[in-house]
Each structure stands twice: as structure tokens, then as C-alpha cells.
Amino acid sequence: MLATADPLAAPLIDPNFLGDADDLQRLRTGFRHMRRILGQPALQAYGGQESPASARAQTDLELEMFIRDHADTVYHPVGSVRMGPDASDPLDAQMRVKGVGGLRVVDASAMPQIISGNTNAPVIMMAERAAEFIRAAQRQPEVVQVAAPPVAVAAAV
Numbered sequence: 477m478l479a480t481a482d483p484l485a486a487p488l489i490d491p492n493f494l495g496d497a498d499d500l501q502r503l504r505t506g507f508r509h510m511r512r513i514l515g516q517p518a519l520q521a522y523g524g525q526e527s528p529a530s531a532r533a534q535t536d537l538e539l540e541m542f543i544r545d546h547a548d549t550v551y552h553p554v555g556s557v558r559m560g561p562d563a564s565d566p567l568d569a570q571m572r573v574k575g576v577g578g579l580r581v582v583d584a585s586a587m588p589q590i591i592s593g594n595t596n597a598p599v600i601m602m603a604e605r606a607a608e609f610i611r612a613a614q615r616q617p618e619v620v621q622v623a624a625p626p627v628a629v630a631a632a633v
């Protein structure tokens with residue numbers, strides 16, 4: 477989201493983490509499972525101990541506060557400026573911003589949707605492809621329309 481009309485200002489990015497109560501409930505449940513597993517006798521031989529900060533979190537509310545303070549994401553955000561054929565897709569298949577000349581978006585945000593694997597290599601591939609598109613576009617003005625070859629006239633001898 478744009479913060480101001482200043483194009484150089486940093487945008488507002490709010491992924492709305494924990495905006496849904498169900499997410500928090502699942503994390504609390506997972507946290508308790510993890511604590512139970514790590515507390516098993518079979519693991520005691522390794523001497524690991526829960527950190528004092530998380531050990532203090534026992535009630536639902538304490539766990540919520542701990543999760544809100546410490547949880548982070550490993551999500552791979554993509555698709556904020558996706559390419560696609562629909563009018564609502566901001567980019568065309570060559571990652572050009574529709575309706576704006578000389579502007580492409582070439583990064584993970586151009587992906588139409590999250591891919592099933594890791595994102596880094598596909599982003600590099602997209603950049604290589606975009607470089608090809610840009611080079612081809614630069615070559616285009618040099619392409620001159622070749623006139624039709626002269627028609628051969630057979631001379632009667």
C-alpha cells in the first residue's frame with residue numbers, strides 16, 4: 477500500500493500476521509505439542525532446556541503474548557504485481573506494466589501465484605528471461621522492413 481503520494485517513500489507493508497484468531501490458536505497448540513515432545517524422557521539425555529523467556533509462557537494469554545513477540549514467518553511473499561492476461565493483472569507476459577511505457581517489474585512480485593517450490597531460482601530465471609525480452613525490444617527498432625524482392629522478368633531471346 478502506498479504510504480504517501482511521494483513515489484520515493486517506503487510503502488506500507490502489513491501482512492496481517494495473526495489477524496485471524498485461528499492462526500493464533502494453531503500456533504498455541506503447536507507450541508504446546510513442541511514443548512511436550514521436547515520434554516520427553518528420551519530427549520533429556522541431550523540436556524536441552526527451554527529458554528527462560530518461553531518457559532514463563534504457560535497460560536493461553538502468556539503464550540499469545542510470547543508468540544506475538546517472537547514468532548516470525550518464513551513465507552515467501554510473491555504476486556503483489558502479478559503478470560497475467562486479465563485486465564486486473566498489472567503485468568503482461570513480458571513483465572511490462574500495462575498502460576505504462578518503458579516499465580517492467582522483474583522480481584518475485586511478478587509471479588501470478590506462489591509456486592510449489594523455493595522461489596529464489598525461479599526469480600533468477602525470470603530475470604534472465606526479462607533480460608532477453610529487454611534485449612529483443614532494443615533490437616526491434618533496428619529491424620527494417622525489407623522490400624519485396626524485385627519480380628524476375630523473363631527475357632525472350
Ligand SMILES: Cc1cc2nc3c(=O)[nH]c(=O)nc-3n(C[C@H](O)[C@H](O)[C@H](O)COP(=O)(O)OP(=O)(O)OC[C@H]3O[C@@H](n4cnc5c(N)ncnc54)[C@H](O)[C@@H]3O)c2cc1C
Nearest residue numbers: 549550551552553582583584585593594595596597598599
Ligand atoms: C528468511 C528467508 C529465507 C529464504 N530461503 C530461501 C531458500 O532457501 N531458497 C529459495 O529459493 N528462496 C528462499 N527465500 C526466498 C528468496 O530469497 C526470495 O524469493 C527471492 O530473493 C526474491 O527475490 P526478489 O528479487 O523478488 O527480492 P529480493 O531478493 O528481496 O531483492 C530485492 C532487492 O531490492 C533492493 N531494494 C529494495 N528497495 C530498494 C530501493 N528502493 N532501491 C533500490 N533497491 C532496493 C533490496 O535491497 C534487495 O536487494 C528466502 C527468503 C527469506 C526471507
